[in-house]
Amino acid sequence: MLLVLLTLVACLTVVARRSDAPWALSFRLYLVVALVVVVLRVVFRVLLGGQYGDTVLLDLPEIPLPDFAAGITLLGPVTSESLLFGLYDGMRLGALLVCVGAANSLANPKRLLASLPPALYEVGTAVVIALSLFPQLAESVQRVRRARRLRGDPGRGIGALRRIVVPVLEDALERSLALAASMDARGYGRSGNLSAPWRRVTGTLLVAGLVGLCVGSYAFLDSTAPQVLAWPMLVGGVVLAVAGFVTAGRRVTRTRYRPDRWRPAELLTAGTGIAVAVLATVALRQRPDVAYTDPATWPALSGLALVAVLLGVVPAFATPLPADQARTDAADEPAAREEVAA
């Protein structure tokens, strides 16, 4: 019940605040994938029996399998409990996908990049460019498919795929090279004057920090590991890594033109996101049955949880409309947070 609501909230936000930028066109794809996940889950439940519960809906014959597949049953009686369990399971995953999709189609990846610490800037740029390649690929595919019909192509089979892929990839490669050349010609990746010892210090700090973080989180999650390692290592790792970032950042002479500021709309959006997360956590602590529905009963719903989810709608109306300059990504944060809450 809660999941359906959550999905609706995400959809509403997207519909209300979506721009026509290339990255915004992918939301429909996410919806389709989410639906496929739900359907697959249910189908698998039916196919690979292992049913429990006693409300038999459909009595299918069980197909005997050879010995090496012991433990796996094919078909067999279908019970409403296991069917519902599959459905809920699928919906959980589906809702997660829809939320990620919403965040993806609302956020402008390039603005996200602008908020990265300077030390990560170069890696971030590579990632953002890789991301922005996909909509471009979709555009090329369309163009090439259309052009192919002019040649009277039969258009089926492996050959047809190749006929599309070759020109599209060439186009993508040419575009990437042009972009890379342009970025290079405009000074991307100029390094400041940093002495060799400093560079060594930076590297050591970053590596040590990462090792600390790894060991720390392992000890934290694995209860059998000595607990002495957990918190101190985690904190130590964070400190070292931050120090590494700061020194690495000094190497970069880049500055920022008009950094994004936190204005009311952004604050409100982030605020509602946090509120949704907190409220949902509290609500679910009080009434765990809302989150983990027992397949045998009608899904429960608590008032608090309902309020929590509905709060997520606020940014859909409180944020400014994406104008031509598309300041749209403010709305993505609640979606991301809701996902955590879910």
Next chain:
Amino acid sequence: MTTMVRWHDLTFTYEGAPEPTLRGVDLEVAESELVLVAGRTGTGKSTLLRTVNGLVPRFTGGLLEGDVLVGGRSVRDHTTRELAHLVGYVGQDPLRTFVTDTVEEELAYGMEQLGLEPQTMRRRVEEVLDLLGIADLRHRALRTLSGGQQQRVAIGSVLTMHPRLLVLDEPTSALDPTAAEDVLGTLARLVEDLGLTVLMAEHRMERVIPFADRLLVVQDGEVTAGPTREMLLTSPVAPPVVELGRLAGWAPLPVTVRDARRRSRALAEALGSPPAAVRPPAGRPLLRADGVTVRYGRTVAVREVSVSVGAGTVVGVMGRNGSGKSSLLWALQGTGRRDAGTVEVLGEDPGGATPARARSLVGLVPQTAADLLYLESVDEECRAADRQSEAPDGTCRDLLDRLAPGIDGDHHPRDLSEGQQLALVLALVLTARPRVVALDEPTRGLDYEAKEMLGRIVRQLVAEGRGVLVASHDVEFVARVADEVVVMAGGEVVSAGPVDRVLAESPAFAPQMSKILGPGWLTVDQVREVLV
């Protein structure tokens, strides 16, 4: 005068190429000079320009011998990014080089990389917005700008870095005449106002020549330099005005339309009245379209356009970038969208026919012709085309040999020059024996000579009784090949009729000969015929 760029005995060979692309280039460009680079397509103009900031060989591979010094720094010791504050480089296709999404961010991008203070950045962005006249576009998304606006933003995005040298590689090749005038006018002003050193390759030479201090001519790997007028006498590429000057034996050679007009009185008298346009006998209409409308979402790309193409006639479709020319051609071919209206080719609607049938009615060569090529060699492409159109073996190869003789069948289609690629695609399309041939922006990337070849091909097609539609914003080309012209704006037809009348009506679309000798004269060839 200090030296800005110095090529020091430069020889450059692309990897695997048997011959060097540039050979023994030894030249200097002084500070605040505007130098125009001319030469046929594929002779190494771009290569020469790109050696200046090290994009060649760093992005292309190949062997560079000798040295290039920019502002006293060698490209051997400095990477492209380290030269970014000295050299501003602007390429042909601005949309492919944009890194950010909006005009203001794009202008600031380079300065961010240089690490300038936020105050300085704000000030320079404002200065450049005003200088280029794009202040009202500051918050616009780059994708939504017109071609001319995009190119001006691309120029602005390097100007904010205050480079000492501006390198422009055919900045107007993708633009319609009005947008190109815009960009070139802006550049001319920059040279006057800022005293920048500018190095540019440009095929609309006549706009730049008045400001150019020197001309570099690239031919067969050799680069020669000299004063503009002298070099133009022998340059392998020249605008129609210069050709007219050479033909009439004027000295000194006129380089602008204005120059030529002042000199042309005697010639105009000698020539007499313009030749009556040789109208082909009005053949039966092969293609008749009525009220064609194409919509994409809420935008109407083509609004109730009616055209007819007769057998043996060439119809030119002209108009600004984005005026609906391509959409119209695709709709007429039957593969593209058509939301309303009727199209009839020999009594059949290509939109309702199977793709195979449609392409035997109307053959279309799209703007990015290379999209149709995907095989490993020219011969394979030709064989595939024969199979696909159920034509006898060798049909396509014969067509190709007639269009562009001497293309090696083992060559990879992507390695051909733009003109050869176009000929190959045209041969593939013609293999299906279409009655009407539509060409979308075929002159893009072609030099004067390749355009002449294309013009001959087009005339040959109509001589065989076909109808031809050519969408183009190349005025001189349309003046040469078309019998009738349709001018589109905002998806509607604003004027249509015989080529000499329509082109003479509008100053933006008038070819140079009509500007010099008056309406009625369209091409240098006409003048040549009368004189001979």
